Amino acid sequence: MKRTTEQDSNYTDLDKMSVAELLHGINKEDKSVPLAVEKVIPAIESLVNVIVEKISNGGRLFYIGAGTSGRLGILDASECPPTYGVPFDMVVGIIAGGDKAIRKAVENAEDNAEQAWKDLQEFNISDKDVLVGIAASGTTPYVIGGLKTANENGLETGCIVCNAGSPVAEASKYPIEVVVGPEFVTGSTRMKSGTAQKLVLNMISTTTMIRLGKVKGNKMVDMQLSNIKLVGRAVNMIMQATNLDEKTAQTLLDQYGSVRKAVENAPKN
Numbered sequence: 001m002k003r004t005t006e007q008d009s010n011y012t013d014l015d016k017m018s019v020a021e022l023l024h025g026i027n028k029e030d031k032s033v034p035l036a037v038e039k040v041i042p043a044i045e046s047l048v049n050v051i052v053e054k055i056s057n058g059g060r061l062f063y064i065g066a067g068t069s070g071r072l073g074i075l076d077a078s079e080c081p082p083t084y085g086v087p088f089d090m091v092v093g094i095i096a097g098g099d100k101a102i103r104k105a106v107e108n109a110e111d112n113a114e115q116a117w118k119d120l121q122e123f124n125i126s127d128k129d130v131l132v133g134i135a136a137s138g139t140t141p142y143v144i145g146g147l148k149t150a151n152e153n154g155l156e157t158g159c160i161v162c163n164a165g166s167p168v169a170e171a172s173k174y175p176i177e178v179v180v181g182p183e184f185v186t187g188s189t190r191m192k193s194g195t196a197q198k199l200v201l202n203m204i205s206t207t208t209m210i211r212l213g214k215v216k217g218n219k220m221v222d223m224q225l226s227n228i229k230l231v232g233r234a235v236n237m238i239m240q241a242t243n244l245d246e247k248t249a250q251t252l253l254d255q256y257g258s259v260r261k262a263v264e265n266a267p268k269n
Helices: 019-030 033-039 041-056 067-084 115-121 141-152 192-211 228-242 246-256 259-264
Strands: 061-065 091-095 130-135 156-161 174-177
Touching: 019 192, 033 041, 033 192, 041 061, 041 130, 041 156, 041 174, 041 192, 061 067, 061 115, 061 141, 061 192, 067 091, 067 130, 067 192, 091 115, 115 141, 130 141, 130 192, 141 156, 156 192, 228 246, 228 259, 246 259
Parallel strands: 061 091, 061 130, 130 156, 156 174
Antiparallel strands: none
């Protein structure tokens, strides 16, 4: 296995660079990430097809990871309910070390190969579900152990890694290997690797929700109306879909509580 994420940066003497030089250097490296993601779209497609099938049949999507990778999984999972109106347990993110590790690193949490499956047991995970491991290096014991045990229990498994030929990918039925190369700061995988993971997670959850019918046209018709901005957005959606005036659209939204139901029950012109 070649650890490209640990290779020396393409830049030297960072501490002697000006602010402008540093920013341009980081930006230049970041530009390579979407191209790396593009190369693995077929692998992403294979995993998404499995996720859609499982969720359509009552299953759930779980992410596991440590550090930045774990936090990114939690971020993606936590945004699905407000954006698409799905239950909070449909997409679940778990980080090594528990919720306290979201804000502060928990020493040696990622080194326990048995803990991930124990954490997953709290959610009664089963072969109806899909487990996706997230690990830039592809060597995190917490993730490897969770995937291996999931395989033994009949789950579909996938991963998002940034090195080719890693143990995490080997333990996954649907591996996604986004090789982004050396980081701007050597080994700082929260940078390009983290960006790649975030892009892939966006693709996975967004495409899954669209295929599950949570988007109509290009609108989030099932979003939760949790603040004034979103209520205003919902009213505009209803107005666009029905050609009704703002007051009528607001009345429909108040009555039915969602864009989808308001549009479905709007008076026909």
